[in-house]
Amino acid sequence: MSYELIAILMFSTMMLMLMTGQRVFGAIGAVAALGAVFLYGTGGVEIPFSAAIKLMKWYPLLTLPMFIFMGYVLSESRIADDLYRMFHVWMGPVPGGLAIGTIGLMVLISAMNGLSVAGMAIGATIALPELLKRGYDKRMVTGVIQAGSSLGILVPPSVVLVLYAMIARQPVGQLWLAGVMPGLMMATMFVIYIWVRCRIQPHLGPVLPPEERNVPMAEKLRLLRAGLLPLAIFFTMMFPFINGWTSLVESSAIGALTAFMAAVVKGRMTRAVFETSVRQTLAITCMFMWIILAALAFGAIFDGLGAARALENLFVGELGLSPWVILILMQLSFLLMGTFLDDTAMLVIVAPLYVPLVAGLGFDLIWYGVLYTITTQIAYMTPPFGYNLFLMRAMAPNDVTLADIYRSIIPFVAVMLLALTLVMVFPQIALWLPEMVYSK
Template structure:
């Protein structure tokens, strides 16, 4: 086949075949893995079949892969055992006194949930089941609170321990520890930007987020401080897990085991470790973990064929030498294509589709950024956050519709995310202009180590 077509054309044919196959409705990993294996067999004969097997063996030997089920288990255990609900009561009293205060408290809750769970789904479920009914009962605008919960839950894939960054690290062959550290300041920056928007909007129009009546929040400081005890266990688990890791006492996998055991202990200590909770947590952990493993396997197989063709070098030559684009123009085009794909695909599908092309290309571009692939991992993850909330097929949009009361229509949910999507785009631009926001912390920890 290579005698009739150039390697560039073969790479283009693979890419277009993969995109067309996705229109059939098949699962992402099946589509990408199938195209990769078939292309390998056609190009290299019987030996090409071994590429898929080799990718599978590489996946099974990937020791950091053990972190995936452990972190997923930790997040589901903390959410299913109701620990997050206790924490929301504390935010309710502490932030309820100002206009939009409960919405700000909801963002705070989502930040804590994000630090306990590497996925957006858990934050979405907690926000929709705990915060949404309370916010609506307090007279908050239904469109604004829908956007608050969706935006807040999306922080779960950026603030460590992020499962999406683990997935990116495995495919990009970058240290997960540095990716996690790179996500800390961007995640907190976005959370702060969300809070500032809520505060400013509710000060301009207090009807959107009325303050709690004084009698509901007028309690002695001692009682308020007691409410904060709800946050002791989640924060203790997070700081124990991350602290031991950053001090070099535990490895990444050992830290994930510490987090999983901490979540189990917390549920037992609260008296909520029932058989029903245990079964739900294990079922959800198994389902999500298997999905990620299949996706990584497919990405490795497809990427091996793409690398073997030299497609990345050909595209770099086309964009830089033939067309004459600057490295930053290429990066902007890549991000714009991500935003377009995000309207139709989820985060893992986007990563698997573009990983063989974009990740090596970023490594070759002269962007003048230290740890470019670490920095790009943060940009990719923010784009995934936007993808979760972008019509028509944003994942969070449909989750919100499924969990929201009937009076919140789909058009209301679409309208609710617009300001938060714009905020996230602004945040992504800021990190592109000032990459140190993402790269400073991992570089400091790395140098200190």
């Protein structure tokens, strides 16, 4: 059996196992282990073992539990509630102001947690009922929450970019910094769209009535201080890192400790909050470690088979496609896979093929990590099986139908495609900040 046929067999077997509902790390790891034994005999057991040792030696992996713990402490201690109350008071007089405030909430939640699911859960439980109660259009608000929550995998500290860094062997710090400007640009584009749309059609996002806007300035300032606490924690963590005073791991420890102390000072660090935060941190960290381990083993087999080189020869040599056409085809494949897979599954399935191919075509792997993440955000919201679509349906009231949710994301997907195009055409949007910081 030829190596090309073995590679196709491994890939198709893995896809079949994933489609049957198997856990991502189990499907990928099992195919990798069986492929290693089939190709190399009993010596093949060294490949998963080598992947495990490589994983344990990867020092930046320590950032993963630190940032996840920080996010859960801030969300479980209800500091996110203070954030939304702040946006409610300060943005209420603006057309679509509460929806704009929800985008701001999602950006800060992303900076606290790094997971799309966390932003979706907080937005659906805190923002959605308030927006619907105040007469906001249900399609507008469900689209806002889905689009805003997707920022969690782009704005640092992004857990998905940690996974990409491990598989692509790129610095986590540079990837996180590369996600800052595209993430803020996309959030700004969402805000502009909401404001313009609500100016043209005020019934979609009415301003708050005067009795709710007439809040004493002292109360507004108090809410501002409480609401900006997560932002202060984020800058306390990132400022020394950007200035080169601390490593990324040290900054993550500062963030986790600062969040913990903030919850203690506010009197919200109860036993239940601490236990939930620790349990969730352990569960998510272990899940990602298993996925990375399986991906490394699978990637090692694919590298040995020369699948990446064969793919490059097919596109460049036999088909004669230009590097940019190949890149666009890869992005389209992510959009297709995003209709039935989550971001981690997409990455570990195609990274062994795409990352070497991207490097061989002469593209920057830090920049490509941002492109992958933005494309994943779009895939999260793409019917028929976009991940965020079903999360929103599970959390939304009964009068919000799946058809409403499908229609709600159309303008936001258009905005995200525009953002993706801008980052592709102007790579410095993503590369400027990491180049500036690391040049120091």
